[in-house]
Amino acid sequence: MSQRIQFRQHGGPEVLELIDVPVAEPGPGEVRVRNHAIGLNFIDTYFRSGLYAPPSLPSGLGNEGAGVVEAVGEGVSTFQPGDRVAYGTGPLGAYAEHHVLPAGNLVKLPDSISFEEAAAAMLKGLTCQYLLRQTHPLQAGDTVLFHAAAGGVGSIACQWAKALGVRLIGVVGSAEKAERARALGAWATIDRSREDVVQRVLELTDGRKCPVVYDSVGKDTWEISLDCVAPRGLLVSFGNASGAVTGVNLGVLAQKGSLFVTRPTVAGYADTPERLQAMADELFAMIDSGRIHIETGQRYPLRDAAEAQRRLAARETTGSTILLP
Incomplete structure (x- = not known):
């Protein structure tokens, strides 16, 4: 069994619940990742509140995390069990011990970047990459x-x-x-x-x-x-x-x-596996060079996701917040 956060109805942080679910097997083109760290983002509150509609209810939550590949589905050749990976473009369900997602949504994580750094940086860092380097390339x-x-x-x-x-x-x-x-x-x-x-x-x-x-x-x-x-x-x-x-x-x-x-959105720019990996590679290079330092201001166990979201919405956080399964 695996633990995950889900919500059955829209509302405040109190609608989030921790449940046990069977560990899912990846389908064709999919990969199962065992999360080591999970990113918390303001967009998560939009899905929970109903500003953005999840595909269906009950729904998982979260688009961002980092961990190790446990299993791959039919047709997946770009990843194999044991690979260090990260993701920031979903699908929903990252608030969990395990997450199954399309192989095209994953990037390879260099050894120099920790799981916590990646979970704290992927969605936010990719957002900065497209904002500053693509939407209007700054000089x-x-x-x-x-x-x-x-x-x-x-x-x-x-x-x-x-x-x-x-x-x-x-x-x-x-x-x-x-x-x-x-x-x-x-x-x-x-x-x-x-x-x-x-x-x-x-x-x-x-x-x-x-x-x-x-x-x-x-x-x-x-x-x-x-x-x-x-x-x-x-x-x-x-x-x-x-x-x-x-x-x-x-x-x-x-x-x-x-x-x-x-x-704009991240998905609108990272719309192919190649573009996603290229954006991530530039982000990782900035972190490796020391020009960007990823500060994790808050860490919460997965079970406290509701409190983490409450503090985020109240603007009581600084830097990034991560959940630890």
């Missing part, structure tokens, strides 16, 4: 705005931007988080609890605003973010921490300077 000297700069994704983005020579302005929610973001490489910070974000962006950029704004908060910061984008610049909306952005009037983009908006 040294660029000045960008990044919301939630002290969080899991933001912590990696601050370091990656610094390595690229990019001036990242990090929006945070407290003086403590501002200090953390600067220590990680943010060029400047804005404490939204006591500062006007738009006004500070104008001051920091001499009125030019930013060619790119990265917003994972969603509803509460949508208008603020638009007002921070330079003419013909890009707003990258990649999360819904405060709720989904709805009722968008495209005419506003014209009024604010012929702006561009995109709503």
Whole structure:
């Protein structure tokens, strides 16, 4: 038998339950991984709450983890039992001792990267890779705005931007988080609890605003973010921490300077095994070089997944959070 977290109905963290299930056998094209560490991400709360719909209920939860291959299904030649692997694009069900998933969703994990590092970094690190290197390939000297700069994704983005020579302005929610973001490489910070974000962006950029704004908060910061984008610049909306952005009037983009908006996802960029592995390889190289340090701020046993999600939603965490089966 194997333990996993599931939920039978949408709701708060209290709907999560730990159950025993039979160890599943991988089907054709699938691999069974014994998880050594599991990543916790804000998107997990979207599936639990019902903002995003899982395929069916009851449902497992989690898209990210790292461990060792235990078994492979028919037709799988890229992996074999004993391989160290990691994944960050699902399918749902990572909150478990064992996870069966398509071989194409796995990447090979070098010995230099620990299971905990990989579980803490895969989804967040791949997100930073596509945001900074693909959605709008940043160049040294660029000045960008990044919301939630002290969080899991933001912590990696601050370091990656610094390595690229990019001036990242990090929006945070407290003086403590501002200090953390600067220590990680943010060029400047804005404490939204006591500062006007738009006004500070104008001051920091001499009125030019930013060619790119990265917003994972969603509803509460949508208008603020638009007002921070330079003419013909890009707003990258990649999360819904405060709720989904709805009722968008495209005419506003014209009024604010012929702006561009995109709503990307990891799956939209890591859409083939080759692209996924290439993105992961660049991430692992950044970690190996020391230019990115993966800080795991919190560790919880799998059974405490509900408490871990509660703290994440309450913004009581820093860096990455992992679950240990």
